[in-house]
Amino acid sequence: MTPLAGCLLVSALLFSVGLAGALTRRSAILVLAGIELMLNAANLNFIAFWRFGAHPEFLTGLIFVIFSIAVAAAEAAVGLALILAIYRHARTSDVSEITEMKG
Amino acid sequence: MMRPESMSWIVRNLWLIPALPMAAAAVSALLKRSERRLSAGLAIGSMGISLVLSLMAFAEALADPARRVVTFNWMQFGDQWVQLGWLLDPLAAVMLVMVSFVGLLIFIYSLGYMAHDDNFTRFFCFMSLFAGAMLGVVIANSLLLLFMCWEVVGLTSYLLIGFWFHRPAAAAAAKKAFITTRVGDLGLLIGMVWLYGQTGTLLFYNSGAGCLERTAVAGMEAHLTVAGMAVSTAIGLLIFCGAAGKSGQVPLHVWLPDAMEGPTPVSALIHAATMVAAGVYLVARVYPLMSGSALEVVAWVGAITAIFAACIAVAQNDIKRILAYSTVSQLGYMMLGLGVGGVAVGMFHLITHAFFKALLFLGAGSVIHGCTEDQDIRNMGGLRRFMPVTFAAYACGMLALCGFPLFAGFWSKDAILHAAHGWGVSQGPFYLGAVGALLTAFYMTRQMYYVFLGQRRLAEATVSPAAVAAHEIPAEQIEPVVSARTGEVCIIEHPHESPAVTTQPLVVLAVFAVLLGFVGTPAWPWFQSFLAGESAGLDFGRFGEAGLLPLMAVSSLIVFAGLGLGWWFYGRKPILHATDPDALEKIQPGVFHALANRLYVDELYGVTVIALTRFCAGFAAWLDRWIFGGAVRIVAWMVTGVGWLDAGVDRFVVNGGFDEGCRDVARGGRLLSHFQNGRVQNYLRVIAVALVVLAAILLWGRRG
């Protein structure tokens, strides 16, 4: 197996783990954590393709990951603030109980 | 393009003119509400400097009327640089001076007018932003930059119309203005994109490579598109859409009268003098794009707007609304002038109109202020006695607007009518314009009689004795009378003249309303030749041009006829009570009501455009709920249980019958809607399964 394929497989596994968490866990925070894991798996792919791609000197994958990390920070901040707001409102952070848009 | 170093200081630093008011707006946006003096000082100071700079630019253009442009790289998209820039030519110079001068006067006027408003700081912030954006529109040498400033102008217009947003009418008017102008701007945007697609640049002038220069325009004229139209014509018409929206041309005029919900200085600045003129200016700016058939459209739209709005103005009772319709009508004249006579004709009317309409609006503001915020002309009357300065200034503005001989409006309107008369395509616009002039004189006379002349009709505002005792109201403004209704003695407050800070701008503007026309008379067409980059000499012989003097005589006659008609209806017998029906209403109640209801355009839009939008929204909602939502449900169903489908099919087969089947399907749908249960993870699961299915299909397909 080539290093690229190894990276891709690790990333696929990480993605699936994150997805499994996001699908099964009831705590909204853990769902968010699962999504973060999926995002990280995607980042790993970018890094791997950049590293083993044809033109690493163009930095495209690397820069993409840097931006992606910045976006993830924003996403986590807003997501967690949302969870807090919902928790204050509904007194729970269990996603299977938060099913109403009205409140 | 000249090298920047070789240009004079003012050309290189032309950007300062819009930048200063914008900077003032930015600073006063950060100020606290209590910093009233500072924010007003910033706004007026920056506007004053802008005026000085504008005058310098004007002098520069006078000295050398050649067009000078400065471009700079703005932003890189991939390999291409988007360029922006500014330009100085006589057209821009004239507009600069007009906008900054009128703006400055209105700022000073607002000091008095808004003095008691809580949000004084915010007001000046918005006004400065508006002025900056408007000046940006004027100097832009790139359709993109113009469009950006244009949208800022639209935004501030929205903010200012809705300045008193706690009044539902103001909020609704702001929304209406914003949405209506957006309709036009959509056309402008499409035109802009198309223009970029055709020429690859949005710079107007760029030493031969700009989109308004010969090579680009010739290329676009040679290229035909739908219905045999040249591309340049199509683009010109699209850009005209934007101009029509902003300048309130039929059929997008509906927002302008409603916009009078804003504070009066706003009405004056935005909706009379500058912003609405932006549309006219835009058409003048992209004039090279406007080939014959596009100009025909412009002329016809202008003529129809002129007469249409003038008709409606006849039957309005709100002092500002009359002026608003008058503005729409005059904007129609400007468009007509652009369409039939060229840039100079339209722009001349734009400039003169800016001054006398600002004057009229500010006068109306003064009247409203004096009458304790009442805007209904039926409740006024006889104000000449109480507000002499306002009356005199207002009369000047009114005569200028009517086109009374030798006043500013006379020369500019006459130039338009003359051009329309000589138009080769059709005589229709000329007659429409002439009738419009008659109506203009008529409704303005009506307004004068209602507001200033005759006798006082207001159920006068009573004031409490305590306020009198506390000397809150000057003694000369109050008068004890016996109330006709109750028989008691009460103290009434007279309308009062506004403070000097309000009347001084009026006087200045009045001087301009009288005299400004003389820069563009046929004998000395200085303005027209300045725009064309030539010099003009005084030559009374030009009056001898064929048909000119007779036409002037005819138009004067029309004005006198309008004034006479007005006197006949409203001046002969004084109007005694506020509740009396209008003189016109007595003769033709049906027509009057139709006009008073603005010819039902809003209602027409209500049952057509808005209803259509509602219907579309409803349809989309239906589509979303039933078609797309149904699709989602079906997918969910496929995933989670084929069993239900089986059961449904079973029952369908066993029970037979089409009706039964239908009922089952309905029941199945209801059942499926349980899967639309708001649980995020269900949705996520469906997405994941869809991903698996899609990827599997792709991979399977590629396998061979």
Add this chain to the structure above:
Amino acid sequence: MISPGAVDQVFVTLKDWIVFHTPAPLQTLVSIVIEVATIIVVFAALFALATVFERKGLGRMQNRYGPNRVGPFGVFQPIADAVKSLTKEDVVPRAADHVVHYLAPLVLVGVVFLTYAVLPVGRNMTAVNLDAGVLYFFAVGAATELAIFMAGWSSHNKYSLLGAMRAIAQMVSYEIPLILSSVAVIMIAGTLSTVKIVELQARYSNGLAHWYVFTPWGLAGFILFMIAATAETNRSPFDLPEGESEIISGYFIEYSGFKFALFFLAEYLEMFAVSGLGITLFLGGWSSPVSFLAWIPSWLWFFGKLLALLFAFIWVRGTVPRLRMDQLMNFAWKFMLPMTLVTILSAGIWHFLTVAVVGPKPLGGVIRWLVCALVIFVPYITLARVLERGRRIEKRVYRFAE
């Protein structure tokens, strides 16, 4: 006669000699082990020394002797302390989360030691010359917050949890001015490598070193950096997370024996590390301030500066009273953050005020200095006045006492 250069490089030479005499396959490993071991030993010893130093220093400031029983002048006190903490019973609360409780001090100490990897303690004496050294320092340092959270949460004690929350909030808030004040240096130096930053400062003109602290933005940045560093290491007057009068001992309240000693060690190590970074960024690292003192070995300069900063820490602790939580947060967000942004602005102006703009050297340099100082000073005065204006000293109201 031994040349100054040889003395300067004596440790480097020694390491090279040892590595040279080991079998080839093991050379990399041995080199790493030597570096790591040196760092651990030297800084742990410095920790021991610093405890005595601090206790005696504080004692002198409070008109008493401090420890003076073990050894001459009490210098062997740390050994006694070490023996005591090693032999004490290690109490773990029953409700605690045992694994996390056990891991927290280890993670903390480990992470802090990791940051030393990029500190240049002398010429050619940097464990890892990373291209992104400063970034590495902050990235690894960020993990200490997590260790503190682990300690606070796993103890299952509300005081420790409160202490941990306070500590994290404080560290997150002060991390921003800490990093931003370094950004000015990074901008001017044009590199993130600690080694290169020091080399850039180790140049001399007119006998004076090019330390960044000699520039107006560097001086302001250094002061801001050290304030933020004090808060970042939870030192007095920012020691709210362990404010005895409120939450007893904060996040390590449930730790005893050697684990407690590890927390203690970590706190001092953090202080050394962040001081070391401050020295590297602003005080010219191992370089001497004036060229005629350059013969003194570089590592002596570094540790001399470190001890001086340590003394400053002790002095501040003995002088300034503890802040309140709201004062702490207001200070970070309303004062530190704007001021660090101003220093960055000033550094940018410094960069563009080249000789071509301000004129030739002696006068131009002074103008440049004054302009940049003004850029910092005016916002400082304005900000201070604005912050003072809203404050009214009122009668204290005890909300919960009535």
Add this chain to the structure above:
Amino acid sequence: MTLPFLILAIMTLAGGVAAMTMRRLVHCALALVVSFAGLSALYLNLGAEFAGLAQLLVYVGAIAILIVFAILLTRGGEGEPEGAFSPAGIVGAVVALAVFAVLAWAVETSGVARAGVTVAAPQITMREIGFALMQRYVLPLEVIALMLTAAMIGAVILALREKRNDSAGDSGAAQKQGLRA
């Protein structure tokens, strides 16, 4: 495939699995940190120094702390541990497995598993990254800056919004207590 890569990959995955399966939320968060740290080490191993350190700084230094705070503020730290295994959980796991199978299949069929050649790690200096960010990618950078500002404001507003009501409720309760006293 080198040994460090394997170790780091296992560390990352183990952290991820632990984060998604442990019962106490705080443990999950800590396991998540292990996963993030492993990933950042993987980046470093792949020669992406800046991305790795940024990952460490942002994920371990900020996002993990945020998550921990959120857990404590929603009382997840002391509440009853939730059960991870349920029918829905098994379905979710199966779906995730299917996703992995498809992804692995894609990797397998795409040819990178066999054809790729190992190239030397590119030598990228911080300076080049800085220039790339400030020149070619300056527009995205500005957009990101704007977006971060917006996100910050949004998060603050979201987190603050109902606080006023809460404090109003508190003062109401205090008033009631005062009345009772």
